[in-house]
Amino acid sequence: MLEAAPAVATNLSRDELLALHRRMLLIRRVEERLGDDFKAGTLPGPVHLYIGEEAVAVGVCAHLSDRDWIASTHRGHGHFLAKGGETRAMIAEVYGRATGICRGMGGSMHVADFSRGIIGANGIVGGGIALTVGAALAAQLDRKGHVAVAFFGDGAANQGVLMEALNLGALWKLPLVLVCENNGFSEFSPTATVTAGTIADRAAPFGVPGVAVDGNDLLAVWQAANAAVRRAREGGGPTLIEARTYRLRGHVEAEVTFLQGKYREESEVEAWRAKDPIARFASYLVGNGLATEADLVRLDEEVAAEVADAVAFAEASPWPEEGQELCFMFA
Amino acid sequence: MARKRMIQAINEALAEEMARDERVILFGEDVEISIMGDTRGLAARFGPDRVRNTPISETVMTGMAVGAAAAGYRPVCHMMYGNFLYTGFDAIANQAAKLRYMTGGQITLPLVFMGVFGGGRSSAAQHSDAMHPLFMNLGGIKVVLPGSPADAKALLKAAIRDDNPVIFLQAAGRGGEAGEVPEEEVVATLGEAAVLRAGRDVTLVAIGSMVAPARRAAEEVAKEGIEAELIDPRTLWPLDTGTIVASVRRTGRLVVVDEARDACSAASHIVAVVTEHAFGALQAAPLRVTVPNVAIPYSPPLERRVIPDAARIAAALRRSVSAGGAS
Numbered sequence: 260m261l262e263a264a265p266a267v268a269t270n271l272s273r274d275e276l277l278a279l280h281r282r283m284l285l286i287r288r289v290e291e292r293l294g295d296d297f298k299a300g301t302l303p304g305p306v307h308l309y310i311g312e313e314a315v316a317v318g319v320c321a322h323l324s325d326r327d328w329i330a331s332t333h334r335g336h337g338h339f340l341a342k343g344g345e346t347r348a349m350i351a352e353v354y355g356r357a358t359g360i361c362r363g364m365g366g367s368m369h370v371a372d373f374s375r376g377i378i379g380a381n382g383i384v385g386g387g388i389a390l391t392v393g394a395a396l397a398a399q400l401d402r403k404g405h406v407a408v409a410f411f412g413d414g415a416a417n418q419g420v421l422m423e424a425l426n427l428g429a430l431w432k433l434p435l436v437l438v439c440e441n442n443g444f445s446e447f448s449p450t451a452t453v454t455a456g457t458i459a460d461r462a463a464p465f466g467v468p469g470v471a472v473d474g475n476d477l478l479a480v481w482q483a484a485n486a487a488v489r490r491a492r493e494g495g496g497p498t499l500i501e502a503r504t505y506r507l508r509g510h511v512e513a514e515v516t517f518l519q520g521k522y523r524e525e526s527e528v529e530a531w532r533a534k535d536p537i538a539r540f541a542s543y544l545v546g547n548g549l550a551t552e553a554d555l556v557r558l559d560e561e562v563a564a565e566v567a568d569a570v571a572f573a574e575a576s577p578w579p580e581e582g583q584e585l586c587f588m589f590a
Numbered sequence: 591m592a593r594k595r596m597i598q599a600i601n602e603a604l605a606e607e608m609a610r611d612e613r614v615i616l617f618g619e620d621v622e623i624s625i626m627g628d629t630r631g632l633a634a635r636f637g638p639d640r641v642r643n644t645p646i647s648e649t650v651m652t653g654m655a656v657g658a659a660a661a662g663y664r665p666v667c668h669m670m671y672g673n674f675l676y677t678g679f680d681a682i683a684n685q686a687a688k689l690r691y692m693t694g695g696q697i698t699l700p701l702v703f704m705g706v707f708g709g710g711r712s713s714a715a716q717h718s719d720a721m722h723p724l725f726m727n728l729g730g731i732k733v734v735l736p737g738s739p740a741d742a743k744a745l746l747k748a749a750i751r752d753d754n755p756v757i758f759l760q761a762a763g764r765g766g767e768a769g770e771v772p773e774e775e776v777v778a779t780l781g782e783a784a785v786l787r788a789g790r791d792v793t794l795v796a797i798g799s800m801v802a803p804a805r806r807a808a809e810e811v812a813k814e815g816i817e818a819e820l821i822d823p824r825t826l827w828p829l830d831t832g833t834i835v836a837s838v839r840r841t842g843r844l845v846v847v848d849e850a851r852d853a854c855s856a857a858s859h860i861v862a863v864v865t866e867h868a869f870g871a872l873q874a875a876p877l878r879v880t881v882p883n884v885a886i887p888y889s890p891p892l893e894r895r896v897i898p899d900a901a902r903i904a905a906a907l908r909r910s911v912s913a914g915g916a917s
Contacts, residue, residue, distance in 0.1 A: 328661060362694035369692040378660055379693060383684050389653020390685060396654060397661030400615070400639055407657070423650035430645070587695040588730050590753040 269478060269485075273549050277558065279321060279477060280544060283313040283537050284562045286337045289346060292566055293336070293353060293367075297512040303355040306367045309337035311475075311507030314536035315440050316341035318480025319408060319500075322488040328376045328394035328407040330387030332440075334506075335380025338410050339370045342377050346569040356576035363579040364587060385411055385418030388437070392424050395433040395491075406434040406491040414445035416458045425497065429465040434491040436484070437462075437499045440474060442506035447514075447522045462499035474502030475536040478543070505531035591772055597765035599739040600628040603746035604666065606775070608636050611664060614750060617642045618651065618668025626706065626765055629668060648678030652703065656685045659701040659755075666750060669705035671717045672759055686755040687730030698753040704746075707735075708799045708849050709897050710763035715885035718762070718893075720849040722798070723856050725757045726827045732756040732780055733826040737801030739769040741824055744778035752780060761799030761849075783830035785837070789817035792843040792910050795834055796822060797856055800847040800879075800898060807903035816911050818845075826856050834860060835867045842873035843910045847903050852880040874914035877906045 271279075290308045297306055309316070312334075320341035323329065331338035339349055344360065352359030353367045360372050371379025378394060381387040387409055394407035415421065416439050428435045445453050462469030468490075472483040480502055487498035507528060509515070544550040594602075608614045616632060622643045624630040633641040644651050648669065655667035669675050675682065682703065690697055709718035725733045734749055734756055736742035742760060749756040786801070787808055796804030801822050808818040819837050823830055838844050844864055848857035857878040864876060879898045887893050 328657075330657070360694070361692060361696070364694040365692035371693040371696065373660065373693070373696045378657065379689075381685075383680060386653075386680060386684060389650045389681055390657035390660065392650055393654035393657020393659070393665070394661040395657075397658045397663050400663065407661075420649045420653065423645070423647035426645055427647060427650055427654075431642075587691045589732075590690065590695075590698040 269481060276544060276549055277554070279317055280537070280540055280555070281558050281562060282317045282341055283477070283540065284559055285346065285565065286313045286316065286340050287537055288562050288566045289340065289350065289569070290336055292570060294508065294512055302353060304366050305511050306353065307334040307511050308508040309334050311531065311535065312440055312442055312504045313337055314477040314480050314540070315438065315474045315502040315504060316410065318477050319410070319436070319438055319484040321481055322484050323376070323406070323408065325375045326403070326405050328378055328391060328398070328405070329410060330378040330391045330394070331380045331410045332387065332412055332415070333368045333380060333382050333384070334412070335370055336367070339372070339377055339380065343375050344370065344372045344377055346565055347572045348372070350569045351573035351576050354573040354576070355578065356573055357579045358572070358576040362583065364583070385415035385420050387411060388415065388418070388420050388424050391435060392428060392433065395428065395435040396431070398434050399431070404492045406436060406488055408436040408438060410438050410440060412445070413439060413441040413443070413450045413454060413458060415439070416461065417445070417454060421461065425462060425465040425467055425499065428497040429467050432494060432496040434494070435497040436487045436491055437497060439499065439501045441501055441503050444506050444510065444522070446510045447518070449522065457501070459499060459501035467497050467499055469499045469501070471501045471503060474504030475534050475539060477536060477540045504536070505534070507532060591770040593768045594739050594771040595766050595768050596736070596739040596742050596760065597627045599743035599771050600746055600760060601630060603743045603750070604629060604632060605635065607747055607750040608632065608640065613662065614664045614666065615640045615658065616666045616668065617644050619644055619646055619670050621668050625670070628765070648674050649680065652678030653681035653685060655701045655703065656681050656689060656699060659699045660689065660697050664700045664750060666702045666704060669703055672705040672707035672721050673716050673719050675703065675705060675721060682725070682731065683728055687728040691730060699755050700753045702749045702756045702758055704758040704760070706762040706765070707759040708761045708763065709886040709893055712888055712890055712893060713762065714888040718886035720799070720881070722757070722759055722826055723850050723854050723859070726856060726859065727854070730755065731827065734758045734780060734824065735798030735826060736760060736824065737796070737798055737822045739767070740771045740776070741778065741784070741822070743771055744776040745780070745824060748778045748780050751777065756780070759798065764799060764802070767802070778824065780825045781828040781830055782825065783821050783823045783833040785819065785821050785833065787818065787820035789819035789841070791817045791841055792819070792845060792907055793834065793837040793841045794818040794820045794903070794907065795844070795846040795860055796820060797826065797848045799849050803898065803900040804847050804903050806900040807907060810900065810904045811907045816907055818907055829860070829863070831863050831867065835864055838864050838868045839871045842871050844872070844876040845879060845903070845906045845910050846876070847879040847898055849881060849897060851883050852878065853883050855880050874910050877910050879903055879906045
């Protein structure tokens with residue numbers, strides 16, 4: 260395992276840095292809203308929130324274009340938005356409306372936009388990994404320098420498909436980046452209780468670089484992803500990145516209503532709240548004279564307006580038409 | 591027409607479709623050397639970009655097919671034995687069968703999972719299942735089982751050109767069986783049954799590996815004056831219920847032969863559909879000739895007892911015509 264270098268100067272401009280911050284804020288505010296909606300009982304189905312992990316999706320997707328592919332997880336709103344998916348279409352999808360990105364057919368766990376390279380969220384833990392291997396094979400055959408990135412959790416790292424993907428990806432030198440978001444929990448089990456060894460170390464036997472990185476440090480993630488994506492584009496094959504972060508919210512919203520006991524202490528959550536990736540990047544920006552507090556407040560207001568607009572759009576959108584439930588099985 | 595073995599017909603279908611469309615790619619375990627012969631010569635002809643051996647990693651193979659199809663290719667994923675589809679089942683059931691639906695029709699998934707199914711060669715329980723009913727129940731996968739070399743070629747060509755996931759299952763014991771294959775190009779229409787033999791007394795539906803013994807049984811009972819109408823559905827999903835129901839309306843009797851285990855077999859589904867749509871025309875209870883709900887045994891005399899053969903099918907035909915009202 261390689262420890263990623265600490266975040267130092269990137270070649271990012273001030274505007275680019277602010278855009279990354281804005282993207283993290285957008286994910287946060289969208290999800291806070293969805294959490295409130297769930298609590299209010301207005302969402303049709305469950306939501307798994309990414310709050311606290313935003314730096315991973317944003318730091319990785321900063322290196323990708325619409326022609327690169329990502330597949331994601333049941334906790335997939337952040338990846339969708341980080342890859343450039345539309346806020347309105349995503350919220351409308353979670354609301355189950357006809358204007359949703361999937362016309363209300365998939366909901367929170369299946370937000371996808373193939374026109375932007377978003378193969379989509381996935382309700383099966385580890386289910387996206389093999390899909391990105393296929394997309395990476397397609398990218399390799401296309402010879403246009405595109406890559407595929409699999410986002411998956413520490414829970415999925417215990418699925419056999421990861422070993423299969425590492426083996427095949429290394430053997431065929433596929434343009435593939437495997438990003439494990441180690442957020443501390445496999446659903447309701449602390450990672451250490453279900454996971455042996457170090458996830459980043461699982462790459463080494465296949466001759467694949469395995470990099471552990473502070474997943475709450477946007478620039479550290481950005482740098483690790485920069486190296487991995489470049490290596491993939493240049494034909495060097497896969498990289499496994501273990502981004503160590505923390506799931507500030509539960510596995511699923513309102514889990515306290517059905518859980519009988521506790522699986523973590525509030526003090527642990529509070530300790531991680533102090534390492535919030537957005538607050539941390541904000542102080543980096545201000546501390547280095549890249550932004551003022553007023554700049555950041557203005558960004559937050561912009562984002563709040565975008566979320567309000569998207570919610571209003573979704574609320575005003577119709578339900579899907581009767582009969583659509585029988586469409587789309589076959590082309 | 592020329593006589594060809596089924597394995598040759600499949601090989602020709604693959605080669606012709608790969609030559610026709612460079613987006614068609616093929617991967618699977620040992621497809622380069624090709625233990626069954628169906629992919630033989632393709633690696634040399636089309637090169638390593640388009641024909642690749644994979645590790646024995648069914649979970650990633652099936653998912654890779656879905657991902658490559660979503661990204662614009664037309665993969666053919668060779669699973670060798672159909673039983674290994676179970677090992678790669680997640681990407682078939684949870685991804686391939688649902689990805690287009692749950693993303694609101696954003697994509698097409700032109701891909702084929704192929705493999706051999708069925709018993710008859712003492713391959714024992716883990717290499718002999720007839721697993722097509724499982725895939726019929728998924729809804730989002732077309733299920734294709736050829737009963738002859740000509741159909742194998744025409745159906746596989748159609749499967750590769752189809753913009754949807756297709757499972758193509760060839761009967762394991764039949765790779766060497768020969769039949770007439772047209773010289774000119776024939777591309778079947780998925781979802782269309784074939785009436786292989788006309789008859790007025792009883793409708794006999796036979797699936798995949800059961801077509802040949804059903805034909806022998808029909809010929810045998812014809813000597814006794816029983817004329818069976820033999821129908822090969824060729825595609826089990828979507829199923830050509832119209833052809834089958836129309837036949838039963840004429841004959842009033844139905845026997846379905848399927849190498850699947852009895853419970854929830856394709857035969858069960860066909861009997862249910864016919865009973866719903868042609869209840870008034872039925873003069874006798876529909877009969878299913880299937881495998882009992884056991885795994886496939888190894889020892890030849892035991893295996894012969896569980897897999898339907900011409901004698902069992904003929905007995906069912908006789909029972910059907912002697913039951914109920916006069917035909």
